[in-house]
Amino acid sequence: MVSWSQFPPEIRRKIAENYDFMSRISMRNTCHVDRQIVDSTKFRIPRVRFGYKEDKCLICIYTGIEKFLRLEIQKFGSAVIIYKSENSPYLTDSIRNLIPCTSPLNEGLLILKSLLAHKSIQISTMEWELERFDAKNESFKFGKQILKLLGKSKFHVKELEVDMNSDDTFLSFYPKICDWKHVELVRKSGVSLYSENMNPVTAHDYHRIGDVVSGKPICYTYYCTHDPYADRNVFIKISYAYMIENGSDKLHWVTHREPSHLARQGNEYDGNRLDPNDEDYKLSEEYRFEEGNVCYARGTQCGVWANRYFGTHEKELKLIYDREKCGIGSLCPKHADPFDYWYYQNLPRRLVQEPLWNGFKCFFTSPEIEYFPATPDDLEILKRKIRVDENRKRKVLMENQQLNPMEYSWAFRRENLMTSEVFEISEDVVEKRESRESRWGTWLKIIFLPILISFVFYAIFY
Template sequence: MPCWNYLPAEIKQHVVKKLDFMSRHSLRYTSHLDRLIVDSTPVQLPRVRFGYKDGKYLIVIYTGVEKFLRLEFEIDPSIDKNFVIVHKSENSCNPKKMTTKFVPFLTVWHCAIMHLKSLLAHKSIKINSMEWDVFPEDLKNFLAMQVIELLDGERFRTNEMVMRDHVWSELCPFWETVCNKEELKVIRQLGLIIDKRGLVPVMAHQLDQYEDGKQYSITFMRMHLSLQNFQATYNNFIEAVKNYVDHLQVVTFKFFDKKKSHIMDEGMELGNVVVHPHKSECGNFIYNVNKKYEQHLDHLKTIKCDLGPFCKRCSDPFEYWYYQNFPRRVLHEPLWTDFILNIGDEKTREKLRTNVLQHEIMMENIQKGNKKKTPEIPSWGFKMIPSDGLVYPVYPVNRGGLVKKNKKRKYKRREKEITRKSGEDVVMDEREVDKMEAIEDLDNMFDSEDNVDISEDETASEEPAPENIPESDSSHVRDECLTDSEEKPEEIQTAEPKITLRNLQCIVLTVLFPISVSIILYFVIF
């Protein structure tokens, strides 16, 4: 049967397409040929997060709905300054489901950025959205320089860069160096205003500006919006549109719930801003454009659904799941909540945490009645490791007692051979005694239903095996072996072998044949 090395490149590419992200990454470092196969097989990731806060770094690679790989890096001086602690988890932010690994790096930023480069900075990997959860001051002072230095010319292929409240002029040199400029289409600033009266966002206000073939967006999501707050927010965005005429700007208010929307009259004008409300089956919108770019409204009127990732029916399933679960970071990732603009409101934050926890407990109770899901196999590099760091032996399953019976037959046959060779008395050396004790241990192990872990205390408490077995015990063993067998072995003849005519002929041929051949060759040659 042909192995992996003999398969053609086309078949290997089909196999690589079916692999998960970490198996693909592992195969890439197997050999030079496999690296070429993996690099020639493109893969697309829906989202990647990279964060820095209080000396800790975060990498989250999303591979699908409710599927992600999470890495968190830190250095704990109380443990060891020369090792970086890496907390790894898959599809969960629960600390109990994380594994910890110590990596020999002197600086945590070097370890985190090198992992980011090794995993994602390849031409074969395309990222839909890359989210940078960092403070503007940290990115400006040191983080941008560190990322650019360690990437060493490598770039990320991404369609969208998602940042916090940064200044556009400061971001341009960074993303031009880190990302592929031709493929980057959207640079977005993202924010969320949480509220204790809901669990998911209900509306979003967005400012889009188009310049040099790029879309610069500012998107703020809200979980509740009163008429008073809506009017204040609306006035702030309208002022931005009034005072900027160099490039096209569109302010859009998106209402996900039609019952809670604040729709204005069509054709309404506020100074030099044209307002166009639009209703659809998915939700309601309010477009605001400067009079200079009023013709752009004709294009906006043709859009059936402009909710983007907030529409359950029209959006990508992953994007919808991601933004619906965005507020749950207050519970699952309390450290990485800087995208939430009013996270400092303690009462709102704690109330939302309580609501999210109660909702998840209710959903777990509902799912208990459903059929059990098949256990998922952990990805390469994310398998759970015992707390003591040991890999315990896994013993074979005793199916129907066949393993036990085969072991008994094998060692009974061994006992009979020893009895035949030794005549009347059976004297076993230390190795034979160890074998017999191993047989008894195997029998005891297979009799039990569960596998038993071998600990050091049990092995240390065992008494050493005796050097010889007494003659009385050996004869008893021999008698048991003879009674178990159907026929007793014949007596072994100890007489010396007789010299026969056939033996003499064999000796003469073996001696004279090479001599005669050499003589004949000598006369033929000379």
């Protein structure tokens, strides 16, 4: 029977092209020839998330719809615990491993670097959620620490996404972390929530003139789960509040001179529609506003969308949205990328699934179309609804897994544990392991090291 090493490189390359992500990593670690074969084949990942908060680290690699590999790293004494799960955001579904004498940030960046920092790995969207520091110099030191740990490694990313509450100090570090010539857009995202609905139905995007990162434009996006008229008011007021927080002196643009504003509403929404007779979203031919603004509006079977541009950047900004087939973007189930549609429709579920890793800025709207930050009571109402729906969904998944057991990816299988069961790690485990390691070090210094030195001298002078 022909062994793997006897296959010609061309055959092995064809096989590697059909491997999933972790199978490629496994093959890449077998030998030098297989490493070259894997590195010569391109692999696309739709989205990668990296987060660091409260001395905890998160890596989430999405490989498809409802398919992702998740690692959460937490500090435990002088060691760290790595929680590994596949297709589940809950730590109760994870397998666990203990690594002594390291920190969550070091271990997280080492894993991220070893898995994704190669030109053969093409990442469509890379999402960063980093801890926000009070002092600017602390943010700068933290960014320098990340660059030091990553070294010369860079990620090949098409679109970079950060949450709306992120520290702008980190924006200067991203060009050094990513291969900047391949980055097309930097996106800041937020979510406006309403307790009556759990899925985004409208969205607002805007660009500010001159708001760029090393030549790449910044796009601000708000996904909303409620009435479009409330969305518009929330959008304007949140934008106003954001500019106040960042000390902008150009507040008048919010209501009078929007450089680029895209409002889109999917056809799935059953509430009030964007009014075709509204001055801001009037469905007519191209027409001009005061101060050089130009508006393009259109209603299709997929929904309603309206673009407003500032005249001087009309051509550049119009090209961004003309590439889309229907203009509704990720809200359209027909023309949007299936993964993007699934991802953004499930974005509010992070409030329940990942309470720590929901860095998007949450706002709620009242029936009087006023916006305010989400209070604990408002969040609890929405969480309760999401939790009921989530429990129902998990029950169905558990029943399906009993009928069709899941095949876990390499390095995420149960046998890769120190034990085959999901266990709780106590302080005693860490202390015993550390004492055992220190005991072996003491014996090495007292007994084995002198014996080794005597053998060396005996060999030299004999």
